[in-house]
Amino acid sequence: MDHALQTTWETYVASWKATTPAEKQALFAASLDENCTYTDPLGVASGWEALAQTMQGFHQQIPGAYFVTERFASHHNVCMAQWKMHDGSGAVMGEGVSFGQYNGQGKLVAMTGFYDTP
Template identity: 30%
Template structure:
């Protein structure tokens, strides 16, 4: 389970990395080449689209960070985990959600994102 938790932490790190070159390197390390990310607002396929999605979220919520909220639950080739989107110095998360990741060969192949709470303007 430690390897899966580490992968999930690196996945969240990719969402927090604001330097485009470092973010792209994380994406290529964490996600399978033809990975897909889907949530109620976006469907992204491949490294380019995932990178563009992350950049767009960062532009919408500058200075905010995704944090793991609790333990990672995993079995077979699946992992699920809750996350919070937090602003610096603010205790209450701006957004709350959970993701279910399909894993393959130690990388993320597909993510199904669910949004439990969003800010009113999102």
């Protein structure tokens, strides 16, 4: 397992919890390619601005929610992360798995999440 890829993944995960646009942009700069694509069962976001809007919508639905990686594996610039989603009080609300693809500089270019939808 590549610990640099895991560090990048956890920086990206932290961006979901970031509360200010400046904090989110700094985490994006440290972990994401500017042309990254995020895909989950509810939609697709291409680029930092669209991803930030997706995250904002997520927090409007579930204020204070965040993700905790339970298991991480990587090889050949791809990763798999099993995670749990917690609400603002820390209670587990759901779980899923995400896959990431990294560019040659170790930044995420694609993040794909899988989870049950209501």
